[in-house]
Amino acid sequence: MVEQAAQRVAEKIVASAPAGWTRVVMAAKAGRGGISLSGGYTVPGTSRRHPVPSVFAELGSLAEAVRKVRGWDPMTVEIVCRPSGEYELVAFADVITSLRGVGGGFQAVLDPSYRLPPSDSGQEESTAPPAGDPELAVARFHAYMERRAAILGRPEQLPPPASAAALDRAERRIGRPLPADLRALYLIADGDGIDYEHRYLLHDNGWLALEDLVAVHADLCEPVWYGWELGWNSVVFDADPPGTVRRAGGHPAWVPFATGEDGNYLAVDLAPAGNGRPGQVIRVGRDYDECPVYVADSVTSLLGRHLELLELGAYEKHDDHIELVEPEPRRGPExxxxxxxxxxxxxxxxxxxxxxxxxxxxxxxxxxxxxxxxxxxxxxxxxxxxxxxxxxxxxxxxxxxxxxxxxxxxxxxxxxxxxxxxxxxxxxxxxxxxxxxxxxxxxxxxxxxxxxxxxxxxxxxxxxxxxxxxxxxxxxxxxxAAARLTDDDASLVEALTWAARLGLDTGDALRTAGSLPL
Missing domain, CATH: 3.80.10.10 (Ribonuclease Inhibitor)
Structure with a gap:
């Protein structure tokens, strides 16, 4: 089955070859999580680039066949074809990865369990008390909603309040109590969404229902590991003001409570850095992996700022939506x-x-x-x-x-x-x-x-x-824990020999060869 799948990959590569080619090398990573490929044809006498064709369907079938006999998912594969119809294929578990097209060479992971220490590992922790005030937060929320109603000409409908028991359950699931001011708001309404439509009360962010808060926290509570090729020299930068937010790409004590519906969130920070306050509001998510952004010292202060913007007329009204006008925060470091x-x-x-x-x-x-x-x-x-x-x-x-x-x-x-x-x-x-x-x-x-x-x-x-x-x-x-062979012209066979010298067991590498009828 593997041999047949390999032959189909080779057939498509050879069928797409340009005139005058002498050799083609294709490297790929393939598995149920997706397929990436790189490589090209060698055509003497021309400087034009001749990339390999899109053989995603064929590689998917090959990956499925290899998974059944070796259990690898994903796998690294390299195939070499010649105009004579001869081809050789080598595949191995993705502990060895081709970096052809993304820096060159090969990467070997020697200790898959190891992760680099986070940038915030030596940061001072805050000893300050929370800045939020639940009574003031409730008062500001009611004033904010009344001002919005005056602008829109009608009150905005909100979901029923969350119960104290539901809040207790949510706090147990996230492993820590919510700030008192945010908890007080959930006793007014369980977010701002009705029938999957948000009112976008928090500066164009939808306020999450408790169940969604818990689910998003579970997804974002740890930094995303993008692999050694991106992670070995990555840096998480400091927020502004400095020392207020941990220099981390994620943290269990960051609890998202509002969504921009673009992979970014407002979160309450329950473990701030030395200059921060517990319960401060920060921006986290897809666009803030390298630098979380400080927003306000509390949900109470955030509501005060929103109310102030309405009173200053710093908003735009679009039919039944109010958009607050405020400078966008810097998404990265200076x-x-x-x-x-x-x-x-x-x-x-x-x-x-x-x-x-x-x-x-x-x-x-x-x-x-x-x-x-x-x-x-x-x-x-x-x-x-x-x-x-x-x-x-x-x-x-x-x-x-x-x-x-x-x-x-x-x-x-x-x-x-x-x-x-x-x-x-x-x-x-x-x-x-x-x-x-x-x-x-x-x-x-x-x-x-x-x-x-x-x-x-x-x-x-x-x-x-x-x-x-x-x-x-x-x-x-x-x-x-990881190593890289930087030579871009290295083959997977050479990479397997190198990785074996580093201590990896590469003896079960899958190899197959054949000749296509021409």
Whole structure:
């Protein structure tokens, strides 16, 4: 069955081949969760790109056949075809993933259970009391609804109140009590939706019924893990004002209570950072994974702001809908994309320098006391000294001379992507206590065996030549949870051999070959 499914994939690839082709390589990830593919035909004498055809249906059948005999879901598959009709297919469980088209090479997951520590793991917790006032919140809600009724010319119908027993059940299910002011509002109405239609009372957000609140909390209570290819050097940035909200992509103590119906939510924060208040309102969800947004110190204050906007006339009326007019909050951190200015804004958290004249002078960043990410793309610098005192967590840099001594003992740095134009010594990285992700594939490293001494390295990306040198010395870091072979021309067969040297059991890789009738 697998052989037949593989042949159908090969038939479609060969049937779609351009004139003059000599070889085609297709890499794919396929399973019940979806299919992604990349690859192309080799056509000598032309620079034109010849991508592989869309063989999603055929790959779906192949994935189903492999799942029945191996139990893999999803799987990584690579197929090579030639004009002679000969083809070879190799497949393996998705602990080895092709990154062709998304950076190149292959990724191997050595410890599927490991997750990187969250950015907020060392943050101070708030000891302040809640800012919300249930009696004032109720009074403001009634005043707000009366003002809306005056604008619309009629009162808006709301659902019946939630019972105290229903609130108790909801709190047990989310594992913590709701803020007193939000709980008081649910004793007025169980959200603002009737027959699946919201009144959008909370600045164009639909107020969730208790049952929906519990369900959304269950979906969003933990950060989404997007995999090592995106997660190894990711950063969660600080909210504004700084230190009010945990630097996290999700948290069990964030309880969404209103929806923008776009994957984003207003939530009450029951475990704020040091400068926050329990019960404060934040924005979380699809567009806020890298930076939750502070909205108000409480639901009480949020209602006060909504009432104020109505009284100021800062709204637009559209038939039976009122839209409050207020500046949209920043959806991400303050960042610079381009060249570094002579003066940087005090709230700067991310810098992406692209294609700048080299060497790039990093000295203007010395005053960027909140800088978390610094990426130099397709340009180089000679001096990392300005980074020494900055809280940079994700650093991507090419050194044209200079060295890594400014990074000695850097307690914030968690990921480093390093390139170099000359041989470089990485001994300084032994003293970086929280360095967990490292990409040296663009660097000329004097002694790769130093990597075995890094205290808690979890992700390592190297070229095939670098990996061979390291593994031949028996010095691969024993702490690795994931690794990457960066060579874009590496085959899955080569990746399986590499992963086996790292300790993965690749002996049950599925291989099949055949020849198509021409």
């Amino acid at each position: 960042r610079i994309v381009g060249e570094i200015p002579g003066e940087v804004p005090p709230g700067l958290q991310a810098v992406h320098v692209n294609d700048a004249a080299s060497p790039v002078d990093l000295a203007p960043l010395t005053g960027a006391a909140n800088l978390r990410l610094l990426h130099l793309n397709r340009c180089a610098t000679t001096d990392l000294a300005p980074v020494r005192t900055l809280p940079v967590e994700s650093l991507r840099v090419t050194l044209d001379g200079g060295d890594l001594t400014p990074l000695e003992g850097h307690r914030h740095l968690t990921s480093l992507e390093l390139g170099s134009t000359t041989p470089i010594d990485i001994v300084a990285l032994r003293t970086v206590p929280n360095l967990r992700g490292l990409d040296l594939s663009r660097a000329v490293v004097r002694d790769l065996t130093v990597l075995a001494d890094l205290p808690d390295l979890r992700y390592l990306a190297l070229t095939a030549r670098q990996w061979t040198a390291l593994l031949d010395e028996g010095k691969a870091p024993h702490t690795l």
